[in-house]
Amino acid sequence: MSEEDWKINTKNLHQIQEVLYEVCGIHLTDTRQTMMQNRINILRKGSTCKSITSIDELLVLVKTNQQVRQTFINSFTTNKTDLFRESYHFSDMLNRTLLPLLRSNSNIKIFCSASSSGEEPYSIAATCLYAKSLYKSSSNIKIIATDIDTHMLELARKGEYILDPRLNKLPDWINIEQYFDITKKMSNGVLQLKVRNALKNLVTFQQLNLFNKSYPFSSGEFDMIFCRNVLIYFKPKDQESILTKLHNVLKIGGTLYLGHSEDILRLSPYFDRLGNKTFVKNSESLISIL
Secondary structure, eight states, X not given: OOGGGGSOOHHHHHHHHHHHHHHHOOOOOGGGHHHHHHHHHHHHHSGGGTTOOSHHHHHHHXXXXXXXXXXXXXXXXXXXXXXXXXXXXXXXXXXXXXXXHHHTTOOEEEEESOOTTTHHXXXXXXXXXXXXXXXXXXXXXXXXXXXXXXXXXXXXXXTEEEEOTTTSOOOTXXXXXXXXXXXXXXXXXXXXXXXXXXXXXXXXXXXXXXXXXXXSSOTTOEEEEEEOSOGGGSOHHHHHHHHHHHHHHEEEEEEEEEOTTOOOGGGGGGEEEEETTEEEEOOOSOOOOO
């Protein structure tokens, strides 16, 4: 095995792009070659790919070996997240979306479609529990949290995090020890946290590729959907396909939260815009945009 066999050239740059798109829909441009080389270098040193001798062999196995394929996908996913990231969405949940549901003691179901290492679904769960207590509700709450990256899902189920309150400001209402066990306090104020069962019991983690042709959910199943900072990794036509599927599993009057640099594109007629990338479904019809 030589280093040259693992160096990305123009030919296998395009092969990697094509295979990655084929297996999970992620679209990387030619300008991401350095990042791709770094990911390949890490991937080849892992236990799954130790016996593979070249990029060419790797790409063949990605198509024929499920374990290698999943390792390949895990290597190319980006997992940047924090507790209560883009906090205005959690304020909107607390003050608008949850209020009528909790006051009527309705059952609530939420879809977190790119859960990464779990900070987002646990932030959703904490907001729900606080609001449930605030509004003295008996609502049953269920959160389905999905990701394509199996390693991230393992981390999410563990629910162990490092929090620097100086860099990651939490909402004023949260009592951190009500939702997390503080397993260590460091001299610089940084905390090691472990999610408490009160939050874990609300969240079910499962693998899902948003690029799939269909999702294992019913029409109008969810009151809220979080799909934040993941659409940016797909081509515009695939973003619209994903948004269509999300629209179809969201209840009429339900809320879709997108990331700060994302939009609903041609689905604009089917949603009311509330600002801060918050959208309310206004159409009963199932739509199909290919």
